[in-house]
Amino acid sequence: MADSRSSRQFRLLAAVIIAIVATVVDGASVVQAETGVSDGEILIGGSGALSGPLGVVGEDVRHGVELYVKALNDAGGIHGRKVRTIYYDDHGRPDRAVANTQKLVEQDGVFAIVASQGTVPVVATLDYLERSRIPLLFPQQGSPVVRGRRFVFSGMALFDRQARLIVDYLVGQRHVKTVAALYQDDPYGKSFRTFFENDLHRHGLRLVAAEAVKPVTTDVYAQVTALRAANPEVTLLAVTPGAGTQALKDRLKIGWTGSLMVVVGPFADERYVSVAGTAADGVEGLVLWPDPLASDLPGVKRYREHLAKYFPRNEPTRASLSGYVAAMLFAEAATRAGRSLTRDGLITALESLKQWDGGVLPPISIGPDHETQKHGLWVRLENARFKVLTDWLRAP
Numbered sequence: 001m002a003d004s005r006s007s008r009q010f011r012l013l014a015a016v017i018i019a020i021v022a023t024v025v026d027g028a029s030v031v032q033a034e035t036g037v038s039d040g041e042i043l044i045g046g047s048g049a050l051s052g053p054l055g056v057v058g059e060d061v062r063h064g065v066e067l068y069v070k071a072l073n074d075a076g077g078i079h080g081r082k083v084r085t086i087y088y089d090d091h092g093r094p095d096r097a098v099a100n101t102q103k104l105v106e107q108d109g110v111f112a113i114v115a116s117q118g119t120v121p122v123v124a125t126l127d128y129l130e131r132s133r134i135p136l137l138f139p140q141q142g143s144p145v146v147r148g149r150r151f152v153f154s155g156m157a158l159f160d161r162q163a164r165l166i167v168d169y170l171v172g173q174r175h176v177k178t179v180a181a182l183y184q185d186d187p188y189g190k191s192f193r194t195f196f197e198n199d200l201h202r203h204g205l206r207l208v209a210a211e212a213v214k215p216v217t218t219d220v221y222a223q224v225t226a227l228r229a230a231n232p233e234v235t236l237l238a239v240t241p242g243a244g245t246q247a248l249k250d251r252l253k254i255g256w257t258g259s260l261m262v263v264v265g266p267f268a269d270e271r272y273v274s275v276a277g278t279a280a281d282g283v284e285g286l287v288l289w290p291d292p293l294a295s296d297l298p299g300v301k302r303y304r305e306h307l308a309k310y311f312p313r314n315e316p317t318r319a320s321l322s323g324y325v326a327a328m329l330f331a332e333a334a335t336r337a338g339r340s341l342t343r344d345g346l347i348t349a350l351e352s353l354k355q356w357d358g359g360v361l362p363p364i365s366i367g368p369d370h371e372t373q374k375h376g377l378w379v380r381l382e383n384a385r386f387k388v389l390t391d392w393l394r395a396p
Helices: 002-020 055-074 093-110 120-130 157-174 187-202 220-232 241-253 270-280 300-312 317-336 343-351
Strands: 023-025 026-031 042-048 082-089 113-116 179-184 207-213 235-240 258-263 284-287 377-383 384-390
Touching: 002 026, 023 120, 023 207, 042 093, 042 120, 055 082, 055 317, 082 093, 093 113, 093 120, 093 317, 113 317, 120 187, 157 187, 157 284, 157 377, 179 343, 187 207, 187 235, 220 241, 235 241, 241 258, 258 317, 270 377, 270 384, 300 317, 300 384
Parallel strands: 042 082, 042 113, 179 207, 179 235, 235 258, 258 284
Antiparallel strands: 023 026, 284 377, 377 384
């Protein structure tokens, strides 16, 4: 009986020792950690449209993440660990986004998904990531369905917040009374239309006209003609760049100059809007990031310095700046979480951010909604560049 008791005590002691003592291999201490975190590395990744209609945006977001990571690793990494990235092309398709995300989690073993891109593709991965308890950090998408989820932290102002910023500015400050919309006939465009209508109702207004555009077409002549007949003061363009640039050209073709064209979402980018040439002159819109070429904010200056050092052939863009900030936020949280990095610790660290200033956006405080961005800048296109017309606008 005594021998049996001694044997059990020995096994218990051995288990305790194994649990608390690190294994030494070749003189290096190997500490148990989360998948994607080794003694010398943290692995992150994402999925985005690296080709196709929004491939330029997806590539820029990826390059922005990799840009900050290169600078971070050269400075010593995070608690001595270097960050490594893996990004896959989903062509903007939700089925490919799901397959890519599963590969990142199950085969590559990433610690977190950072800066995935595209509203429909990102939303398609939510259930899988939540079941897997994998953090989805700062995705470049705007659907409010991500709000308040434990494992998700948004990477841009969500569509309902953007709509409120736009409507409150146009109606509240510019005293606009009649608004129409050209919107994409998919979850992205439909949600924007709904949010516009909701915010107009708060001001006692409604959309005087709304025309849908199929996602795969750039033939919008009939819709533009119909919108002109409604004679709105403002026409909102909640469409992808191909349909948007064609709409601007068509309105010039029919001599429709009496409505202010307002761009939102992925179309609110000089590279896309300016493709319409003179038809884009005077277009206005909401952008979520400072001018990457001209801003004198310290974080944007640092971004340009890093770009010149690591990717000298790349032009500064808002999309790559967004990826850069996403990687910066990840690094800040992972640093706060300490050497014993876990996913729960990372989430706790992110939730601790109060008035954090990365030198690019207004100071960030993350609350229960897990939103990182609640601001936007109003701009007007002049000589193929957006000129900022306001200070940071904020939507409650």
